[in-house]
Amino acid sequence: MRKLLSLRHWQQTFVRIFQLLRSKDVSLLDKLIFSVPVLLYWVLPDVMPFMPVDDIAVTMLLAEWFARRMETKYNIK
Numbered sequence: 001m002r003k004l005l006s007l008r009h010w011q012q013t014f015v016r017i018f019q020l021l022r023s024k025d026v027s028l029l030d031k032l033i034f035s036v037p038v039l040l041y042w043v044l045p046d047v048m049p050f051m052p053v054d055d056i057a058v059t060m061l062l063a064e065w066f067a068r069r070m071e072t073k074y075n076i077k
Contacts, residue, residue: 010060016067025074034066 020026021035041058071077 013063013067017063020070026070030070034062038062
């Protein structure tokens with residue numbers, strides 16, 4: 001829990017996301033699996049009015065999931 005509240009952890013996570021999205025090793029489909037839901041949730045947050053989760057929280061959760069999944073799948077570190 002302490003790790004999830006650390007600003008340094010999230011800074012590193014978003015740096016990893018940026019590197020993964022720029023990487024030629026990661027397939028376009030995998031990049032879209034992360035990008036499309038995040039962009040849609042930022043653009044259309046009122047589609048799910050009964051879900052009390054902020055846009056940045058959804059982005060942070062998906063970013064953490066995406067970074068771990070891609071680094072494992074493509075053996076990137």
